[in-house]
Amino acid sequence: MTTIRLTAAQAMVKWLSVQMTPEGERFIEGVWAIFGHGNVAGLGEALHGIKDTLPTWRGHNEQTMAHAAIAYAKTHKRRRAMAVTSSIGPGATNMVTAAALAHVNRLPVLFIPGDVFANRAPDPVLQQIEDFDDATVSANDCFRPVVRYFDRISRPEHILTALPRALRVMTDPANCGPVCLAFCQDTQAEAYDYPAEFFTPKVWHIRRPEPDARELAEAVAAIKAAKKPLIVTGGGVIYSGAEAAVLEFAAKHNIPMVETQAGKGAVDWEEKLHFGSPGVTGTGCGNQLAADADLVIGIGTRFQDFTTGSWTVFSKPNRKLLSINIHGYDAAKRGAQSLVADAKVALEKISAALGHHRFADPDFAARDKWFQTTDALMAAPNGAGLPTDAQVIGAVQRNTGKQSVVMCAAGTMPGALHVLWRAAAGGYHMEYGFSCMGYEVAGAMGIKMAAPEKDVICMVGDGSYMMANSELATAVMMGIPFTVVLTDNRGYGCINRLQQGTGGAPFNNLLDDSYHVNPAAIDFVAHARSMGAQVVKAADIAQLEAELQAAKGAKIPTVIVIDTDPNPGTGAGGTWWDVAVPEVSTRREVNEAREAYVQATKRQWLVN
Ligand SMILES: Cc1ncc(C[n+]2csc(CCOP(=O)(O)OP(=O)(O)O)c2C)c(N)n1
Numbered sequence: 292m293t294t295i296r297l298t299a300a301q302a303m304v305k306w307l308s309v310q311m312t313p314e315g316e317r318f319i320e321g322v323w324a325i326f327g328h329g330n331v332a333g334l335g336e337a338l339h340g341i342k343d344t345l346p347t348w349r350g351h352n353e354q355t356m357a358h359a360a361i362a363y364a365k366t367h368k369r370r371r372a373m374a375v376t377s378s379i380g381p382g383a384t385n386m387v388t389a390a391a392l393a394h395v396n397r398l399p400v401l402f403i404p405g406d407v408f409a410n411r412a413p414d415p416v417l418q419q420i421e422d423f424d425d426a427t428v429s430a431n432d433c434f435r436p437v438v439r440y441f442d443r444i445s446r447p448e449h450i451l452t453a454l455p456r457a458l459r460v461m462t463d464p465a466n467c468g469p470v471c472l473a474f475c476q477d478t479q480a481e482a483y484d485y486p487a488e489f490f491t492p493k494v495w496h497i498r499r500p501e502p503d504a505r506e507l508a509e510a511v512a513a514i515k516a517a518k519k520p521l522i523v524t525g526g527g528v529i530y531s532g533a534e535a536a537v538l539e540f541a542a543k544h545n546i547p548m549v550e551t552q553a554g555k556g557a558v559d560w561e562e563k564l565h566f567g568s569p570g571v572t573g574t575g576c577g578n579q580l581a582a583d584a585d586l587v588i589g590i591g592t593r594f595q596d597f598t599t600g601s602w603t604v605f606s607k608p609n610r611k612l613l614s615i616n617i618h619g620y621d622a623a624k625r626g627a628q629s630l631v632a633d634a635k636v637a638l639e640k641i642s643a644a645l646g647h648h649r650f651a652d653p654d655f656a657a658r659d660k661w662f663q664t665t666d667a668l669m670a671a672p673n674g675a676g677l678p679t680d681a682q683v684i685g686a687v688q689r690n691t692g693k694q695s696v697v698m699c700a701a702g703t704m705p706g707a708l709h710v711l712w713r714a715a716a717g718g719y720h721m722e723y724g725f726s727c728m729g730y731e732v733a734g735a736m737g738i739k740m741a742a743p744e745k746d747v748i749c750m751v752g753d754g755s756y757m758m759a760n761s762e763l764a765t766a767v768m769m770g771i772p773f774t775v776v777l778t779d780n781r782g783y784g785c786i787n788r789l790q791q792g793t794g795g796a797p798f799n800n801l802l803d804d805s806y807h808v809n810p811a812a813i814d815f816v817a818h819a820r821s822m823g824a825q826v827v828k829a830a831d832i833a834q835l836e837a838e839l840q841a842a843k844g845a846k847i848p849t850v851i852v853i854d855t856d857p858n859p860g861t862g863a864g865g866t867w868w869d870v871a872v873p874e875v876s877t878r879r880e881v882n883e884a885r886e887a888y889v890q891a892t893k894r895q896w897l898v899n
């Protein structure tokens with residue numbers, strides 16, 4: 292047997308560099324790295340040796356480097372990914388939030404935190420946590436609940452089994468998610484005679500499981516028996532590449548569609564069977580269909596509470612739930628009739644079996660009326676006062692085209708965009724599984740790395756910007772342009788509204804309602820400019836529109852700051868959301884909200 296003598300770290304990166312997509316690209320595009328104790332000597336040396344084949348990029352924070360990697364994988368519909376490596380200890384635990392984000396959103400990312408010495412010789416090393424009762428525990432065990440595969444590489448030959456398992460998970464359509472290979476510091480540096488064959492390039496195909504014959508027949512029967520079906524398009528449709536199949540299916544059988552946050556942009560908003568979104572951040576016309584439907588066909592959705600109005604829509608008494616999903620876990624939720632299969636394959640098979648079966652027209656007039664309502668919400672203001680988030684969205688909508696991707700994660704904007712944004716196919720990127728503040732700026736960078744031909748628009752509130760913004764400097768350094776629209780409403784606007792909606796006093800959300808000695812005075816323009824971005828403050832919506840135009844073709848990120856009104860919500864469309872209100876309180880407003888809450892929960896159907 293021919294062997295190659297390499298350190299475990301050298302072998303790991305060499306192997307990663309030859310894992311290919313069917314299109315002939317590397318599955319792991321590159322490695323984000325912040326070096327420190329636990330990865331600089333081992334992995335650092337190995338990455339330097341391979342940098343012309345497998346690039347290494349340096350960020351400013353492990354969590355946000357991982358956000359960039361996750362956004363990259365999401366943009367590539369899980370067909371390509373990135374790795375992120377950190378030192379042992381804080382660098383590693385900084386990545387745990389990002390691992391959870393990837394886990395919830397079912398997105399592949401390879402985490403390679405450094406780990407303690409396998410030989411324990413220098414224990415306790417810098418940053419080692421020391422569990423008194425369990426010698427096998429390290430800080431990296433925090434990853435276990437939030438990755439789909441965990442391994443600790445404590446011998447050089449472990450990578451022979453760990454790496455193929457890692458790639459298997461990342462390319463598995465049902466089990467896809469983050470992987471953690473915690474890499475002991477001394478093991479990284481240890482040499483071993485690896486079989487040369489291990490480094491033969493391998494192509495990873497993503498399989499498309501066919502439906503079970505009985506489940507397929509039952510799904511067809513359920514659709515035939517329906518009078519008013521409604522399709523709920525989830526993120527799985529996009530990951531399956533089933534966007535065209537959904538549209539064809541809907542058009543052929545005349546079934547209206549609504550899209551979840553992860554599914555939005557699967558179908559161009561202009562398609563007339565597209566009725567927007569369902570649930571808490573649903574469109575008026577979409578939720579009307581949801582209320583009237585006798586069969587809800589979920590495709591690639593995990594039925595998160597925003598989608599289901601905390602199970603006040605899409606459940607009994609009047610309707611049946613059919614869930615088409617690649618994973619039995621999602622397909623069986625709430626007692627739904629399951630069809631476990633790849634979305635594209637399933638839709639083609641169902642459609643063939645349905646023949647020319649067509650349903651009656653949905654209420655197209657309601658859809659037209661909805662667009663009139665939202666046109667008014669998004670129109671440029673003509674009076675004085677701070678603009679609303681809806682007006683900011685309108686300005687962005689009017690100044691971007693079909694080649695744009697609007698992206699966001701937390702705050703007012705995700706809900707407002709879900710309900711208002713008219714997404715072109717492939718034009719919407721929302722991290723609303725974990726809704727993690729601080730995903731935005733780094734995520735925008737990851738999207739642009741995956742899709743340089745797109746104009747990436749990052750919508751971020753002042754709160755989320757303050758939580759994590761330092762990859763802006765990385766994007767400047769790496770020459771990755773995107774446009775950030777930073778809405779400054781002086782605090783956590785959406786939570787402030789939610790607080791009052793549940794009877795609470797305005798407290799600890801807006802900056803001025805929070806404990807302070809000096810009023811907060813954050814200069815966002817100076818802040819972003821200090822990192823090298825092109826920055827401007829828009830005085831009003833008209834200037835925002837002009838600056839959005841001016842940002843086109845920029846070679847570095849542009850940040851446009853605009854002051855907004857924290858008070859108005861979207862003002863249209865949505866349903867109830869279950870947020871538990873205190874049962875006893877000295878506040879009259881809380882007691883009233885509790886009363887309304889108890890009434891609302893009576894509309895929840897917990898079992899189908
Ligand atoms: C990491 C993280 N911490 C806390 C939250 C809870 N949270 C959701 S939105 C929000 C406020 C966001 O404020 P901002 O970005 O300014 O948006 P706004 O609603 O004011 O437009 C908070 C605290 C979260 N989603 N993520």
Ligand SMILES: [Mg+2]
Nearest residue numbers: 752753782784
């Ligand atoms: Mg804010």
